[in-house]
Amino acid sequence: MKLKKSWLTLILALSFVLVLAACGGDENADAQEDNSSAENNDNNSNDANDGNDNNGDDNAENNDNDGNNDAADGEPVSGGTINAGMYSAPGQQFNPIFYGDAYEANILDFTHEALVTQDENLEYIPLLAKDWELNEDQTELTYYLEEDVKWHDGEPFTAEDVYFTYSSIASGEYVAAGGVRIDYVRFLEGYEEYRDGETDEFAGVEVVDDHTVIFHFAEPNVTPEFRTSFPIIPAHVFEGVSVADMVDHPASRNPGEVIGTGPFQLTDMIEGEQYILTAFEDYWQGTPHLDGITWRVIEQSIMPGMLENGELDMVAEPNGVPAADFDRVDGLDNVKTFTTQDFGYQYMGFKHHHRTAEDVEAGVINPDNWVPNEKVADVRVRQAIVYALNRQAMVDGLMNGLGSVLHAPFPEASWAYDESAFTVYEQNVEKANELLDEAGYVDVTGDGFREDPDGNEWVLNLDYPTGNEIRERTAPIIAAELGEVGIKVDVRNPREAATHFEVVEDDNTDWDLYLAGWSLATGDPDPAGIWKSDNPFNYLRWNDPHSDELIEQAVKAPEAFELDYRAEVYNEWTAYVTEQVPMVFLYSSDNIYAYNAALQNVHERPTGIYFRSHEWWLAE
């Protein structure tokens, strides 16, 4: 991968030279170039504003934008197809319950729908379900379904389909067949009994009538909409097919046979090259304006050229436009760009504890057995480390400013994120030095580096993986900045990502600091999956009873039924986390999406631009 990156840089450099050469020969082209670079600057500043609005979660502003779009550009016209690009081919599993990669998701986003979807605050809004209600103790969620929804093959969509989807995921054959999404069923009543074959009826989902379905949770659930937001698959198509056979069933693989309720249907493909979506005329929210969308698999390095010459109309998830190409793409007159915070982020973790070799061997996560890592045990040391770092400079320098410093483990668009609730660290070398002095870490040997309070040598090891160039370049910067405040960091040779994460999981005992990435929870902000001490993904091995308590409190019924209450607890938790600094949040990059300027009615959302794609239309 690394090799490829450097090639790309080379190629970019060369294509730049060629562009210049081409312009030099032609006066017209020269003028053109001038124009577009002026454009470029304008766009840049506009975009920066746009980005802020969206990130700043400004609803009204967002709606305004959409409204303006409609008003300015008149009545939608029907017809036309667009070409969208992605850099890798989907694995060709078009059954939502089994799909595996983001490229398949790109297609499924247009062909399948869930009961609910998320709005720009990441709150749930109706989709296939027009309304829902929760019972008093949040164990029963009743959905009232839209009544005129048709599957692509003309059959009506009913509550049976909902039951079928969830019971398939709950089936005992599901995981062995390759499914990984049991998070959507394991909190439902009767999951284990149904999985283990003790009963034929999945009690978690109850069909009341054709258009009413009730989800029964085993325990009061505070994230019921999230748990029931999985795309629905058609029962009539897979009737009589066992879950194990469903993976390879033609209706999971073959264009024309994949059936959903979405605005577009997958009708044809050339494997590994093109995936052709055709408008579904009987779509329940109205026939899409576009005739179709063709997904093309393209090589990333020539994407800007294809956007420029009109071969490509859209580049969006999962990779979008690389930051290095942003200026070029943004400068194109025929292309609009949209930047939004990526839900993935980078962090520098402290290894607070190490698991014992026996526990690693046995695969046990038991915080009581952990061995504390004294080198980073003092909270003042950890705070000093955040103060010593200039994270904004990393964003500006390494990512051309197309990213943002992360302060808390929630998406900025989320209701759980409140910037006033927690400490925002800015670089403050003086403060860092003060904290370290106070903690007793002073330089007694006079070599320019601090010793620990007992006067012993104090070196923090920093490990990082290869594969993410920006992250790789962050490591030496961190070491240098920590060196400025007298912390000696041993930056060790990077490992290949897979090995790196293996060691992260296995808790090598000489690890103190490491770089890695996580994604922010978009469905529900509950941080337990990564932060709770006994969770295997708690790579920090951070064992803090107060944090655990707050995490539990935030999802405890019945108080947690109130979003406000949860937000309050999360604010308290975030404040605690930022004070304790179990990890240093580094940054999240921006997702940069680009689409043809003639394409109207594109809803720019923090979650992407595929929302309500049936409303897209092409201006002349």
Added chain:
Amino acid sequence: MHKYIIRRILQFIPMLILVTIVVFGLAKAAPGDVLSGERLDPNIPAEVYEMRREALGLNDPIHIQYWNWVTTVASGDFGTSMQYSGRPVADLIASRIMNTVYLSLFALGVTLAIAIPIGIYSASRKYSLFDYGATTFAFLGLATPNFFAGLLAIYIFAFILGWFPSQGSVSAPGLSGIELFLDKLRHLVLPGFTLGLASTAMYMRYMRTEMLEVKGSDFIRTAQAKGLSNNSVLYKHTLRNALIPIITLLGLEFGTLLSGAIITERVFNYPGLGQLFLTSITNRDYPVIMAINLILAVTILVGNLLADIFYAIVDPRIRYD
């Protein structure tokens, strides 16, 4: 001759076993597996991955995993891909192998059609302007990496001139007959020339050197001395003898083409074996990697065998009995 061929084919078997052991060992020695690394999604509980590993047999001892793999392959089944949620590996390969065959043949055709005539001409006009030009071209061709030549070709012939498509193997589904053939051919031009470039340059040099070497040998001097025409000496005596080493090289060329295709296919997003190989490696999808490796090994072995057989045909002095 027949005995020789049978003996050679029998020799394949231990070779292939060795290849599978080495490939399997290397694949296993590489860290991580298809479920490891940053593919982890916090919304998916960790135990699910453990269950998946168990189901895929990734927790079995290594020799058992190897045995399971070998026995399924021996029964004519390459197993199922781990990355592509259980798709049969044979399907994945079948859907791409023809593209790679077309591409390789096209590139080979380009190589031979350009390299041999130029090589001959260069040799017969040694140190002429043409010869120097050809030599310069050859060194440029050898020095230009595949991906770079590919991007250059895309930039010039697809973006600026718009003569050929830049990506893919066909422009739209649903074509048939002569239309499909022409469309596929158009899509082959850029990747085919790109892939053929380095070997064209190489063969041009080989051809020239071989021609010059044969020209200096005694029997050519004899032929010239007995008054044969220049053309007769050149084509009947020199060329035939100069081609012999080229044929050996061609036997090996298939393997080279396939490995070169990995990069070319990526740049042109031409969905062939090479592209599949690359994605499988990044995803640690062993069943696919191993199957493609086996195919590569067999291709190279068969290529060598064919070269040896052709040897006997073009060079009557060689006997395999």
